[in-house]
Amino acid sequence: MSEALHARIAARTARISVIGQGYVGLPLAVAFAKAGFTVTGLDNDPDRAAALGSGRSHVPDVPSEELQALLRAGRYRAASDSGALAGSDVIVICVPTPLRKSKDPDISYVVAAAEEAAARYQPGQLVVLESTTYPGSTEELLLPMFEARGARIGLDLFVAFSPERIDPGNPVFKVGDIPKVVGGVTPACTELAAALYRQIVPRVHPVSGPKVAELVKLYENVFRNVNIALANEFALMCRRLGVDTREVIDAAATKPFGFMAFYPGPGIGGHCIPVDPLYLSWKMRANGFESRFIALADDINRAMPRHVLDLVVETLNEGGLAVKGARALVLGVAYKRGVGDTRESPAHEIVADLRRMGAEVAYADPHVPTFGDLKAVEPTEEILREADCVVIVTDHPEFDYAAVARHARRVVDTRQSLPVPRDRRQAWTRL
Ligand SMILES: NC(=O)c1ccc[n+]([C@@H]2O[C@H](COP(=O)([O-])OP(=O)(O)OC[C@H]3O[C@@H](n4cnc5c(N)ncnc54)[C@H](O)[C@@H]3O)[C@@H](O)[C@H]2O)c1
Structure with missing residues (x-):
């Protein structure tokens, strides 16, 4: 059976279904379709499936024209009914893995998607889980359903x-440029999954099992989370010492080995960095182990929006103004530059706190037309001049930072987008 599937993968005649057509699943489905496979993109959000089926992509990394060409060629189709999984040779699961309010993993999406796949199990299939999850998930959750x-x-x-x-939003590294780590339950499983991904990526790195592969992802994101936290705490220290953090980090980054630059910011956001490490610490707690690095990094990073608020208060105060009644213009509400994703964005807390304290808040973000009950404004010269304080939360490349520097009266710059202020008339506070 393994040989038959191998042959279909090599000939690119294997029928692939990707469950979940979000930031991860859609680019993956498109990569397989572009490689010549016939791909079904399954998403249980009927509006999303309908939009994709009519050639409208919601993921900036996948242009709608590309999707339309694949639809026309019959290589891609979108579906919202799990019946569309019938007849798949390969099923890849790319559904969300968020946290519950209690900060425990919410693996209900993975369980539901795996149940849908298992309900249509047919001998000879390959099932790959791509959703980031705690170590042991593949074997503990998926296997019993199929067995x-x-x-x-x-x-x-x-x-x-x-x-x-x-x-997402990285112009240099797209799906097809990033090496894939693969861990199968048995050597035959690893080999088949590796053969599959070799069709779309330049390098596959097999590991000894799914638990190793699950831990690879968690280690990568814990590494990022901890280093961002270190940069954030370092920024707080530099501020007390009257030193520009960015200048220090940029200088340290000239060391050609043993150092990797991370920069401070208003807090962490998105579906991965604030969430994934807690999947690991949750699992470890169940094993009687407290992961202190993860807890500390999480504490530091989650305190950053509060720190940004303190900077706004200080900056307004220096100008003789209170937050109450002040006009604040937030530049960027997406969790990072170049994307429209606001999940877990620190902008949520910053905007809510400013409004709670009585500020009149407006925001500009070329990627996010509405944010809660707010509508994006254009950061024109007039809007910049009118604001009592401009708060740069996301350093989108579309913003005209020279115009911000020229026209804004006060700026809290959490991304070091403006140069170091040269004189007291430049009331910019850099994190
Ligand atoms: N977004 C990223 O940058 C990124 C990067 C690496 C890994 N991941 C991981 O990949 C996984 C997916 O993340 P994402 O950002 O693509 O999420 P997403 O929310 O953008 O997309 C998930 C999609 O799955 C659909 N879905 C949920 N349950 C379903 C089901 N039972 N059947 C069919 N469709 C279903 C949703 O409607 C949604 O469209 C997560 O585990 C995440 O941690 C995300």
Whole structure:
């Protein structure tokens, strides 16, 4: 069975279904379709599936024209009914893995998607989980569902975990440029999953099992989270010492080895960095182990929006103004530059706190037309001049920072987008 599937993968005649057509699943489905496979993109949000089916992409990294060409060629189709999984040779699961309010993992999406796949199990299939999750998920959650339907793993069903490392909005590294780590339940599972990904990426790195692959992703994101926290705490220290953080980090980055630059910011956001490390610490707690680095980094990063608020208060205060009644213009509400994703963005807390304290808040973001009950404004010269304080939260490349420097009266710059202020008339506070 493994050989038959191998042959279909090599000939690119294997029918692939990707469950979840979000930031991860859609680019992946499109990459397989572009490689010549026939791909079904399944999403249980009927509006999303309908939009994709009519050639409208919601992911900036996937241009609608590209999707339309694949639809026309019959290589891609979108569906919202899980019946569309029938007849798949390969099923890849790319559904969300958020946190519950209690900050515990919410793996209900993975469970639901895996149930849908297992309900349509047919011998000879390969199932790959790509959603970031806690170590042990693939074996503890997925396997029993398929085994209950008679599947024998490694013989007539092949199961692997392969973490998604896509960086939405990154113009240099797209799905097809990033090496894939693959860990199958058995060697045959790893081999098949590796063969699959070799069709679309330049390099596949097989590991000894799914738990290793799950941990690879978590380690990568814990690494980022901890280093961002270090940069954030370092920024607080530099501020007390009257030193510009960016100048120090940029100088340190001239060391050609043993140093990697991370920069401070208003807090962490998105679906990954604030969330994934807590999947690991949750699992470790169940194993009687407290992961102190993760807890500390999480504390420091989650306190940053509050720190930004303090900077706004100080900056207005220096100008003899209170937050109450002040006009604040927030530049950027997406969690990072170049994307329209506001999930977990520190802008939520910053905007809410400013409004709670009585500020009149407006925001500009070329990627986010509405934010809660607010509508984006154009950061024109007049709007910049009118604001008592401009708060740069997301350093979108579309913003005209020279205009901000020229026209804004006061700026809290959490991304070091403006140069170091040269004199007291430049009331810019850099993080
Ligand atoms: N966004 C990123 O930058 C990124 C990067 C690497 C890894 N990841 C991981 O990839 C996974 C997916 O993240 P995302 O950003 O693509 O999420 P997303 O919210 O953008 O997309 C998930 C999609 O899955 C759909 N869905 C949910 N349950 C479903 C089901 N049972 N059947 C069919 N469709 C279903 C949703 O409607 C949604 O469209 C997560 O585990 C995330 O941690 C995300």
